[in-house]
Amino acid sequence: MKLSESQSNSADSVEVSAATASKYLVIEGPIGVGKSSLCRKLATTFDSPLLLEKPAENPFLARFYKSPKRYALPTQLFFLFQRVRQLSNLKQEDMFSPGRVADFMLDKDPIFAQMTLDDDEFRLYQQVFNNLAIDQPEPDLMVYLQAPVNVLQERIRKRGIKYEQDIDANYLQRLSDAYTTYFHRYSKTPLLIVNAADINPIENEAHYQALLQHIDRIDAGKHFFNPLVP
Numbered sequence: 001m002k003l004s005e006s007q008s009n010s011a012d013s014v015e016v017s018a019a020t021a022s023k024y025l026v027i028e029g030p031i032g033v034g035k036s037s038l039c040r041k042l043a044t045t046f047d048s049p050l051l052l053e054k055p056a057e058n059p060f061l062a063r064f065y066k067s068p069k070r071y072a073l074p075t076q077l078f079f080l081f082q083r084v085r086q087l088s089n090l091k092q093e094d095m096f097s098p099g100r101v102a103d104f105m106l107d108k109d110p111i112f113a114q115m116t117l118d119d120d121e122f123r124l125y126q127q128v129f130n131n132l133a134i135d136q137p138e139p140d141l142m143v144y145l146q147a148p149v150n151v152l153q154e155r156i157r158k159r160g161i162k163y164e165q166d167i168d169a170n171y172l173q174r175l176s177d178a179y180t181t182y183f184h185r186y187s188k189t190p191l192l193i194v195n196a197a198d199i200n201p202i203e204n205e206a207h208y209q210a211l212l213q214h215i216d217r218i219d220a221g222k223h224f225f226n227p228l229v230p
Contacts, residue, residue, distance in 0.1 A: 020216045021046040022099040024137060028108060028183075029145035029196070030175045031167070032152035032159075036103045037202045038145070043101040045212065051086060051102035058082070062163035064116075068171070072116035076125060080109050080132065087136045099140070106136055111178045115171075141218055144183045145196040149173050190218050195226040 025042060027035040036052055043050045055061055060075040083106050090100070113125045147155075149172045156164050183193060192214060201208040207227070214225045 016045065016212060016216050021048070023140035024100050024102070025141050025143060025215070026102045026105050026139040027143045027145065028103070028105060028179070029147075030152060030172065030179055031164070032156040032172075033145040033147050033196055034155065034202060035145055038143075039101045039103045041202060041208065042215075046099060046101065048099045048101050051090060051100055051104075053079075053104045054082060055079075065163050065166040068116060073121045073125065076109075076113045076116065077128065079112075080125075080129060083109060084132050084134060088134055090137060102139070105139070105142070106134075108179075108182070111182055112175075115174055115178060139189050141215065142183075142186065142189050142191045143215070144179070144186075144191065144193050146176075146180070146193060147195075147197040149176060151197050152176070187222075190220050191222045192218055193222070193224050195224075199227060 025048075027039050027042070029035045039050060039052060042048070058075060058078045060071045060078055064071040064075040083104060087106055110126070110129060113122055113129075117125055149169055152172050153167075153169060156167060183191065194211065199207040199211075201211050210227055211225060214223065
């Protein structure tokens, strides 16, 4: 799909089906790829409630980026408890209400844990994770955003969150590789893998509308969105 500059400035809005608007969508990907921003835009389009990670509430996160070894375990456990609480609240709500858009899934939590914890810490984390496991709702569609490390670094720099500027490129590469491996094997729900390196669905309306078209017609299987852009 070729997206021209004229399309970028005058893209017609996609008519989204009622079935798509009522879905539970999860947007995933490594830090800096733009998942939370896309969630907010999709939630506005679908008039859906948002379920977002809250990294600013984690008191260990800034210290983790400065000293990963020392603060990996408390950082990871805080996020685990936070995510379980959010999903538990979601299960208690009326799942027949209009769809939701989320920027995380609980199953990705061990991806970070295995990367950052030593063997003893990871065994402890795994025990806690297994005991906290909940009957979480399955998304109707998983959207995985991919981008190379240099793109992630530039987007992290651009958004200007102070403690994120300490994130190491090697850590980002390992994280991206872990996500790629996970979603290569993923088969629980319909999956859309998006090449987010050269598109900007947040600021470019043509890119957003093209992505909406893909989302609207997926109801099963694994799909790829890799448009050609100028």
